[in-house]
Amino acid sequence: QVQLVESGGGLVQAGGSLRLSCAATGRGFNNYGMGWFRQAPGKERGFVAAISWGGGTTYYVESVKGRFTISRDNAKNTVYLQMNSLKPEDTAVYYCAASDTRLLPLLKLSGTYHYWGQGTQVTVSS
Numbered sequence: 528q529v530q531l532v533e534s535g536g537g538l539v540q541a542g543g544s545l546r547l548s549c550a551a552t553g554r555g556f557n558n559y560g561m562g563w564f565r566q567a568p569g570k571e572r573g574f575v576a577a578i579s580w581g582g583g584t585t586y587y588v589e590s591v592k593g594r595f596t597i598s599r600d601n602a603k604n605t606v607y608l609q610m611n612s613l614k615p616e617d618t619a620v621y622y623c624a625a626s627d628t629r630l631l632p633l634l635k636l637s638g639t640y641h642y643w644g645q646g647t648q649v650t651v652s653s
Contacts, residue, residue, distance in 0.1 A: 529553040529625050529642045536621060536647030539613055543651070547608040549623030549644055557581070557601040559642075560626045560634045563608045565619035565649075572622065576608060577634035584631050591617075613651045620646040 535547040549561070562577035576597040577586045585597055594613075599606040606623060624640035626633070633639040 529556065529559065531623050531625060531642055531644035533621065533623050533644045533647040536649045538650045538652065541614055541651055541653050543613050544609070544611045545613065545649060547610065547621055547623075547647060547649070549606045549608075551604045551606075551625065556604040556625075558627060560628060560631065560639075561597075561599060561606040562624045562626065562634055562637075562640060563597060563606075563621060564624060564637055565617075565621045566646075567616075567619040570619075572637060574635050574637065575621070578606065579631055579634070586632075586635050610649070613649075615651045615653045618649060618651050620648050622646045 530552045533549050560579050563575040564572050565575050566572040574588050578597045582599050594611050596609040623644045625642040626640045628639050
């Protein structure tokens, strides 16, 4: 069992930056691939970024490539999402999630994940 708690969301102007954190409690964090997803009002939850259990492989949705960076610190049981050059269309609730899949491309699919955090709101003003 893994519990996930996100933090770091807030209100920022377009062009600004935020760093989201997701702290995990429970056993075996370094055995899980981790993902960030987001859900804007009236839209389905969508994939943002994912990282393999060792951190050697990452995936991004096309719209955030070059602006967002996912990373993890297994010693701290934490995964991060550094978000730069934020745009109003990045406004959403951001969720982190954990998966024990060993098929790395599946980390882009929400159905792969077993554990989810409660979400943190990110609002980007124009």
